[in-house]
Amino acid sequence: xxxxxxxxxxxxxxxxxxxxxxxxxxxxxxxxxxxxxxxxxxxxxxxxxxxxxxxxxxxxxxxxxxxxxxxxxxxxxxxxxxxxxxxxxxxxxxxxxxxxxxxxxxxxxxxxxxxxxxxxxxxxxxxxxxxxxxxxxxxxxxxxxxxxxxxxxxxxxxxxxxxxxxxxxxxxxxxxxxxxxxxxxxxxxxxxxxxxxxxxxxxxxxx
Numbered sequence: 001x002x003x004x005x006x007x008x009x010x011x012x013x014x015x016x017x018x019x020x021x022x023x024x025x026x027x028x029x030x031x032x033x034x035x036x037x038x039x040x041x042x043x044x045x046x047x048x049x050x051x052x053x054x055x056x057x058x059x060x061x062x063x064x065x066x067x068x069x070x071x072x073x074x075x076x077x078x079x080x081x082x083x084x085x086x087x088x089x090x091x092x093x094x095x096x097x098x099x100x101x102x103x104x105x106x107x108x109x110x111x112x113x114x115x116x117x118x119x120x121x122x123x124x125x126x127x128x129x130x131x132x133x134x135x136x137x138x139x140x141x142x143x144x145x146x147x148x149x150x151x152x153x154x155x156x157x158x159x160x161x162x163x164x165x166x167x168x169x170x171x172x173x174x175x176x177x178x179x180x181x182x183x184x185x186x187x188x189x190x191x192x193x194x195x196x197x198x199x200x201x202x203x204x205x206x207x
Contacts (some may be wrong), residue, residue, distance in 0.1 A: 052183025138185035
C-alpha cells in the first residue's frame with residue numbers, strides 16, 4: 001500500500017494524522033460521500049474512530065483479554081474457517097458476520113491472496129501481515145457488538161438524498177460502521193495503524 005494515497009483528498013497531512021487519512025480514504029467510497037460537506041469529513045471520521053476505540057476499551061475491561069478468538073468464544077460467537085473457493089465471492093472479501101446464530105466466517109482462500117499482496121506493501125503496512133486473521137475476527141466482533149447493543153454509529157450522521165419540503169429522505173453513512181470496526185480491531189490488537197487498507201473497496205487499489 002502506498003500511504004500517500006490516503007492524503008490525496010486533503011483531509012489530513014503528516015504522520016500524526018495517518019489514521020484520519022486512511023479512514024477518510026475509505027469514507028470516499030461510500031455511496032453518499034458526495035453529499036457530505038468536505039468540512040465535516042474530519043469530524044465524522046474522528047467520531048467513528050473514537051467510537052470503535054471506546055467499544056474496544058469496554059470489551060477489554062469486560063473480558064480482560066485481547067485475543068479476539070477467545071473473546072468470541074466467551075460471547076458464544078461461532079467462528080468458521082471456510083477453506084473453499086467460490087467464483088461468486090470476490091477474492092478480496094476476507095470475512096463476514098451473520099447474526100442468526102452469531103457467526104463469523106473467515107475465508108481462507110481470500111486471506112491467502114491478501115497475505116501475498118500485503119507482503120509487497122510498505123514496511124508500515126506490512127505490520128498487519130501477522131495479524132490478518134485476528135484483524136478479521138476483531139472486525140466482525142465489532143459488528144456483533146453493534147447489533148447486540150443496537151448502537152449503530154452510522155445512524156449518528158445522515159445526509160439528505162431528497163428534499164421536497166413536505167418530503168425529506170435521508171440516508172445513513174454506512175461506511176462509518178466500517179471505520180469503527182477497523183478502529184475496534186486496531187485498539188483491541190494494539191496495532192500501529194487502522195487496517196482500513198484491507199477493506200474490499202480500497203484493497204485492490206492499494207499497492
